[in-house]
Amino acid sequence: MIGPGDNGYLAHAAGFVLRDGPKVVTSRFEYEDSFTMERYLATGGYDAIKTALTRTPESIHGEVRDAVLLGRGGAGFPAGVKWGFCPDDVWPRYLVVNGDESEPGTYKDRLLMERDPHQLIEGCLLACYAVGLSQCFLYVRGEMALAQERIAQALNEAYAAGLVGKNINGSEVSIDIVLHWGAGAYIVGEETALIESLEGNRGMPRLKPPFFPAAIGLYGQPTIVNNVETLANLPWIITNGADAYKQMGSETSPGTRMFAVSGHVKRPGVYEAEQGVTTFRDLIYGDDFCQGMRDGNDLKMFIPGGGSAPWFFEEQLDLPLEAKPVGAAGSMLGSGAIVIMDHTTDAVKACLRVVRFFSRESCGKCTPCREGTNWLETVLQRVLDGHGRPSDLDMLLDIGNNISPGPYPTAAHESEGLEAVPFPPKQTTICPLGPSAVAPLTSALRRFRHEFEAKIVQRDLIPVSAEPAPVAAAPDHGGGH
Amino acid sequence: MARLSEENVARAHEMIARYPVPKSALIPLLHVAQEQDGYVANDAMEHIAELVGVTAAEVVGTCTFYEMFKRHPVGTYVLNICTNIACQLLGGEELLAHAEERLGIRAGATTDDKMFTIEDVECIAACTEAPCLQVNYRYYGRIDPDRLDQMIEELRAGTGIAAEIPVHGTLAQTLQHLPEGQGDDIIHPDLITEAPVWFRSDEPEEATTGGAA
C-alpha cells in the first residue's frame, strides 16, 4: 500500500511524509487509490454524514464548537464560532470553500484535494447540514488541474451514489456542491475577494468591518468561508467526537495540522503533526520530521507561517506549534508553511523576493498597498543591485509604516534588548495583503541591518561631475519658426 | 479568433445553470474560450457576454484581472517556473535563467516556433518539491537544469512527458456534470426566503432522521 518513492516519499503524493502519530486528515494518504470512492467507503467514508443526519444540526454545530476547530486558512478563527455569526432569519446561506492555496510556502490544501477529495466533500456536507447551508461552492485554485479533476470525479461519484444533491442518503436533506475554479490571483484567497471572484468579478477585497461574509457574503447573502483543511477535519470530529479531538494537541489549539516544511532542511516535506505539543525544533531537527539542516549548516532564520508571517530565529525554535504563543512571540502559524533558511542565505535577497510577491499580487484597490509595495520592491531591488543610497533603509521603514503604522510585529532579539511585538499588525489598507509585505522587510532589517548597509556601502557610485551638465544646444532646424 | 463552438456553447449552458446568478460562470467560461483557441479571443469574450447577459466590457474587466488568461496566443507548452522563496532557496532563479538561455527568450516571451512560453511565477504550492515548475499546469518537482533540458527535448519530440500534458488551454480533463434531475434548487437567491427543510424546526428527530429509524 505504501508506495515508497525516493527517500521514503510517497511517490503518489509528492512531498507528503508518512510518520507515526495521530492522523486526522491524512489517514488515507498511504493508499495509492486514496482518492477513489471505493477506498473512501472502505475506510469509514460518509459514515459521519450518515450519523449526522440522525442528529440535530445544532448538535453537529455544538460538536464542532466544542472541538475548538481553528481555521487552517491563515487567521486561525474557530470554525464553530464563525458558523454562529449568520443572522437568524436571512435565507439562503451559502458555503464557499477556500481552495485557493497560494501563500508562499503553503502546500497542504492541494494534497487534501488531490489525495482525499471525498473527505473534503463530506466535510462540506457536515458544515452545510450544521449551519443550514443548502449550496456549497468549492473554489479551487486555477493552476491546480489535477485537484480540479479529482474533485470533479469525486463529486460525480458522490452525486451518483445519492450522497450529494437531492435527498442525501434518502433523507429530506438536499445540498448541492458545485466545483468552481479560479484563474491565477493570490488575492482571491482573501475571503471577500474570493466571493467577488465567485460572482464573476475582478478579485478585489471588500471593506470589512462592518459586514463580514457570515452576514453579507455571496450575492449579498450570509456566507461561510472555510479553508479546505478546516473542512477536511470535520468527518473525523463527527465520527470520533470533540472529546477525542481534544485529546490531541493542546487546550487552545487541539488536534493536528498539516505543516509544509521547505527550504534548507535535509528532508523537506508535508507532515501532519499535533499542534501545541510539537515545537519548531521538533519539526526541523526531529528524526521523523526534517532531520536537521542540510549539510549540517546553521539555521539563520525561518518563516513560521507563510510569506505573510514575520520571521523567527534560533531563539524561537522551542516555541510550540500553537497559535497563541506564536502570536505573542511576534508572528503567526498562518497557513502552516514553514520555510527554513540556513546561514548561506542572503537576507536582502530573501526579503526582496517575498516583498516582490506582495507587490506583484497587490490588487491595486487601495493606495498604501498599491504604491507602497511597489516602492518597497523598487528600493530593495536597487539596494540588492548595489545602487542603494544611505537614506534608503529609513525610507523603506517609512513606506512600511504608511502601510502598517506603529511598531510592526517582530520576534524578540534579547542580546540586542529588543522585545517582541505581538501579532497582528495594524493596517491602513482594505485587507491584510499590504501589511504582509512589511513582514519580511521589518524582520530582515531589524536583525540583519548590517547586511543591507554593507550592500549600500559597496554601491557603485554613479559619477557626478562638479560642473553642472551643459544644456544641450537646441538642434538647428534651419530657422523658419 | 472565434466565437464559441456549438459544442462549447452547450458546455457553457451547462455551466451557467450551476450558478444561482449567471455571471458567476464567467471565469470557468473564459477557461472554455482559452481551451478552444489557446488564448482568450475578443470574439469569444463578446460571445460569453451574450451567453451570461453582461456587457463585453465586464467580461474583459474580469478576464484581465487573472494571470492565467492570455489575451494573445502563447506557446503550445507554457513553462511556469517558480522563483518564490522556497524555490529561490534551492535554485529556482537559476533554473529560470537556464530555461531562458536554453530557449533564447526571456520570461514572459514565446519562442519563434510557438512551442514554448516561459513564465516566472509565484508559489505554486509544491514548496517541499523545490525547485519546481508546471508545464501547462501539470506539476514537476525537484528539477535540475539537466532534467529541464530533457523535458524540453521530450516536448519538442513528442515523447516522454509530452504524453501526459495536453496543449495549453486545457485545464481539467474530468469535469463535473450534474446528473439528470439534480440542481433545480440552484435558483436566484431572491427566490429563496425560507430556511432549508431540515433547518426549520427545533424539534428535529422526526424531521431530520432520514433513513435512520
Ligand SMILES: Cc1cc2nc3c(=O)[nH]c(=O)nc-3n(C[C@H](O)[C@H](O)[C@H](O)COP(=O)(O)O)c2cc1C
Ligand atoms: C491576502 C490573503 C490571502 C489569503 N489566502 C488564503 C488562501 O489561499 N486559502 C485560505 O484558505 N485562506 C486564505 N486567506 C484567509 C481567508 O481570508 C479566510 O480567513 C479563510 O479562508 C477562512 O477559512 P478558515 O476560517 O477555515 O481558516 C487569505 C487571506 C488574505 C488576507
Ligand code: SF4
Ligand atoms: S491591501 Fe492591497 S491587496 Fe488588499 S485591498 Fe488594498 S490594494 Fe488590494
Ligand code: FES
Ligand atoms: S515557493 Fe515554489 S512552490 Fe512554493
